[in-house]
Amino acid sequence: MPLDFPFLYETLTTLLGGIPLTLQLALLSMVAGTFLAFGLALMRVSGNWWLDCPAQFYIFVFRGTPLLVQVYIIYYGLSQFPSLRHSVLWPFLREAYWCAIIALALNTAAYSAEIIRGGLLSVPAGQVEAARACGMSKLLLFRRIVLPLALRQMLPAYSNEIILMVKSTALASTITLMEITGIAAKLISESYRPVEVFVCAGATYLAINFFVARLFAGIETLMSPERRNLPASTSEKQEECHV
Amino acid sequence: MSECATALAVELLGIRKSYGSLEVLHGISLAAQEGEVISILGSSGSGKSTLLRCINMLEVPNEGTVAIHGETIKIRQKPGQALCPADSAQVNRLRSKAAMVFQSFNLWSHLTILENLVEAPVHVQKRDRKACIAEAEALLERVGIADKRHHYPAHLSGGQQQRAAIARALAMRPSVMLFDEPTSALDPELVGEVLKVMRDLAAEGRTMLIVTHEMAFARDVSSRTVFIHKGIIEEDGPPKEVFSNPRSERFRQFISREETGLR
Numbered sequence: 001m002p003l004d005f006p007f008l009y010e011t012l013t014t015l016l017g018g019i020p021l022t023l024q025l026a027l028l029s030m031v032a033g034t035f036l037a038f039g040l041a042l043m044r045v046s047g048n049w050w051l052d053c054p055a056q057f058y059i060f061v062f063r064g065t066p067l068l069v070q071v072y073i074i075y076y077g078l079s080q081f082p083s084l085r086h087s088v089l090w091p092f093l094r095e096a097y098w099c100a101i102i103a104l105a106l107n108t109a110a111y112s113a114e115i116i117r118g119g120l121l122s123v124p125a126g127q128v129e130a131a132r133a134c135g136m137s138k139l140l141l142f143r144r145i146v147l148p149l150a151l152r153q154m155l156p157a158y159s160n161e162i163i164l165m166v167k168s169t170a171l172a173s174t175i176t177l178m179e180i181t182g183i184a185a186k187l188i189s190e191s192y193r194p195v196e197v198f199v200c201a202g203a204t205y206l207a208i209n210f211f212v213a214r215l216f217a218g219i220e221t222l223m224s225p226e227r228r229n230l231p232a233s234t235s236e237k238q239e240e241c242h243v
Numbered sequence: 244m245s246e247c248a249t250a251l252a253v254e255l256l257g258i259r260k261s262y263g264s265l266e267v268l269h270g271i272s273l274a275a276q277e278g279e280v281i282s283i284l285g286s287s288g289s290g291k292s293t294l295l296r297c298i299n300m301l302e303v304p305n306e307g308t309v310a311i312h313g314e315t316i317k318i319r320q321k322p323g324q325a326l327c328p329a330d331s332a333q334v335n336r337l338r339s340k341a342a343m344v345f346q347s348f349n350l351w352s353h354l355t356i357l358e359n360l361v362e363a364p365v366h367v368q369k370r371d372r373k374a375c376i377a378e379a380e381a382l383l384e385r386v387g388i389a390d391k392r393h394h395y396p397a398h399l400s401g402g403q404q405q406r407a408a409i410a411r412a413l414a415m416r417p418s419v420m421l422f423d424e425p426t427s428a429l430d431p432e433l434v435g436e437v438l439k440v441m442r443d444l445a446a447e448g449r450t451m452l453i454v455t456h457e458m459a460f461a462r463d464v465s466s467r468t469v470f471i472h473k474g475i476i477e478e479d480g481p482p483k484e485v486f487s488n489p490r491s492e493r494f495r496q497f498i499s500r501e502e503t504g505l506r
Contacts, residue, residue, distance in 0.1 A: 130349035130408075133299055134363035134415065135339035137331065144366060148353050226352060226395035 004196070011187055011200045018180035019204065025097075025169040025179060029104035030162060036105065037112030044117045055113065062110035068171050070107055075099040075175045100172035108165050115161060119154030120146065152224050159216030163209050170205075180204050251313065252277050252419050252450040253341070258297055258307035260290070267293050269474040270307065275419070275452060280445045282461035282482070283454045285471035286497060291454045294471065295421050298452070299338045300328050311337045312418065339367050342412035346424040348404040350396035356383065356407050357392040360414040368415065375414070382410040386440050402433030406440055413444075420444065422453040438464075458501050462486050470494045 043055035062070070078084050078093050092098040123146050131145045173182035184201040188194045253275040260268040267290045275281055285291040296302040298309055300316060303326045309316045316337060317329035328334040350359050360379035364370045383389045386406040388399070396404055405425055412420055425441065426434045438460055445451060445464050455461060461468050461482060468485045470478035470493075477491040489495045 124349075124352075126345060126347050126349035127351050129301060130343075130345060130351070133301060133338055133343040133345075135335035135337075135367045136363070137335055140366055144362065145351055149351075152353065224353075226397050 007191075007193070008196055008200060011197050012204070014187060015180055015183055015197075015200055015204050018178060018183040019208070021172075021177065021179040022166070022169050022208070025100055025104060025172055025177075026162075026166045029101045029108060029169075030165055032101070032105040033108035033112055033165075036109035037116055040109060040113035041116035041120060044113065045120050059110045059113055062107050063114075067103065067107050067168055068174065071100060071103040071171050071175060074103045096172070096175045096177050100169070100175060100177055104165065104168060104172075107168070108161060111161050111164075112158065115154050115157045116150070118157065119150035122153040123149045148223075152220075155216065155220050155223065159213065159220075162216070163212055166208055166212060167205060251275065251310070252279070253298055253452065254308075254310040254313075255294070255298065256308045256310075258294065258304045258309070260293055260297060260302060260304050267474050268297070268304070271471070271474070271476055272307075273469065273476065273479075275450060278448045278450055279467055280449075280451045280465045281453065281467045281469055282465035283452065283469045283471060284456075284458075284461055284494075284497065289471045290474045291471045292423055295343075295423050295452060295454050298419075298421055299341050299343055300334050301343075303327060311341055335367070339363065339415050340417055341419040341421055342415050342417035343421040343423065344405070344408050344412050344425050346427050348396070348401070348408045348428070350404055350408055350411070352396050355393050355395055356388065356399070359396070359407065360411050363411070363415050379410070379414050382413050383407070385443075386410045387436070400433060401429045402436045405429065405433075405437045409437070409440055409444075419450045419452065422451065422455070424454050424456065426455070426457060456501065458498070470497065472497075 040055045040058060043051040044059075046052060074093075075096060078099075084090060084093060093102075127145060127149065128141065131141045136144070169179055170181035172179055173185055176182070178186070180201055184197050187197045191197065251274050253273075255271060255273045258268050258271045258273075259266065271290075271294055273281075273294070283291045283295065293302055297304045298311070300309070303318060305326060308318075314333075314337065316334060318326055319329035320326050350356070351362065354362060357376065357379055360382060361372065361375040364375040364378075365372050380389065380392065383392050386409060388403050388406055388410075391399055391403060391407070396407070399407065405428075409425075422441070426437050429437060434457070438457065441451070441453070441460070442464050451465075453460075453465065463482075465482055468478065468480065468482040469476055470485070470491065472491070472493045478485050478489060478494045485494070486498065489498065
């Protein structure tokens with residue numbers, strides 16, 4: 001198959017128009033999902049059965065069912081309830097845009113909650129004990145010791161989740177949204193050239209995620225100075241030892 | 244009782260602690276005068292660390308009272324729940340007076356050594372940051388790791404980390420210092436540098452309670468030696484007396500075991 005560069009170029013520029021919507025879906029659902037996840041994680045580690053159990057159930061349901069099914073249920077399913085159609089939320093729930101964001105947010109919250117919980121549990125008990133022994137209140141201990149240590153620990157897994165989310169926004173195309181994949185589907189139906197169009201769509205996601213990965217690698221380095229190389233004075237000493 | 248309590252740095256009365264059906268401490272009373280250096284000896288599982296951790300409520304005793312400088316820590320029990328300190332503000336205040344040094348150092352790994360030292364003084368005791376930094380730098384100088392102040396704990400040797408942890412405890416200007424096996428996690432060649440720092444602290448008249456396996460340190464440095472066996476105090480007295488003339492057969496066995504290096 002000869003490469004049709006003008007067509008590829010045209011396809012790519014058309015697809016670029018979908019980037020803002022893709023980014024919006026990813027960003028808004030990430031923000032909302034993270035808040036929800038944080039609450040769920042705190043419920044999970046609270047040690048209180050009445051808090052832990054509902055959080056576990058939520059995570060079980062949203063991790064155990066396909067995101068596509070969740071998108072469909074929220075978009076097609078909610079309108080079946082007359083009370084919802086007459087509620088103040090209907091202007092939002094009517095829109096595919098908000099349905100997609102809600103579905104993505106609820107879904108990512110389930111995964112992120114477990115990532116955050118893992119981060120919180122990874123904080124060494126000794127360092128928490130040292131903080132308690134210094135007379136830190138629970139809140140101060142959480143803010144100054146537990147949270148910074150947990151954030152560092154969960155960042156790699158969390159960047160994974162964000163990259164997955166960026167790709168998951170493609171499912172929004174199934175409920176009429178014209179983000180990258182939505183535009184790609186439209187181009188295919190017009191041109192009957194699925195290979196070129198999908199390759200271009202894939203390349204666009206790849207480019208976005210390249211920047212997401214770089215961003216998180218940067219944040220990780222910034223937040224974990226203790227994992228970087230030794231400061232100068234120590235390395236000098238080590239050299240002396242070798243001599 | 245109440246008049247003399249004010250002169251005591253730490254006073255434990257009838258401390259009992261159990262985990263489930265296993266009672267670890269069977270009603271221990273121990274009082275530390277101002278300026279006393281008390282070594283607490285005992286084989287592993289004797290309850291000596293648990294006793295030390297009851298002082299700052301890292302372990303909450305099931306029975307008995309703990310007083311620091313005459314102030315009794317309030318404990319409450321809700322029906323069907325574990326015991327807990329009744330007034331967390333009081334406990335936090337007293338904890339910053341009774342600083343603890345741990346076996347595994349427990350420096351905060353995301354903070355530099357200097358930041359470790361100023362953390363509690365600034366955020367718990369609400370002291371001026373600049374003054375705290377100056378004081379912390381002097382303390383690091385004193386324990387001999389001033390050049391490491393901008394390093395992270397992971398970059399230090401065990402001995403240096405433990406000296407930093409001692410400096411962190413000192414930075415809170417504590418009136419009592421609690422040491423929980425401070426040299427047990429160290430390589431043998433690093434033990435000396437930590438003991439030297441502790442020796443200096445004892446010499447300047449600080450009140451110290453030290454759970455340790457260092458027999459020589461207990462004998463030479465402490466003003467009082469306490470031997471705990473199976474949750475009760477078996478020996479209590481000046482090290483010279485206790486070591487040369489032990490009343491308890493178990494302590495005699497313990498000394499000979501420790502000194503031949505068998506544990």
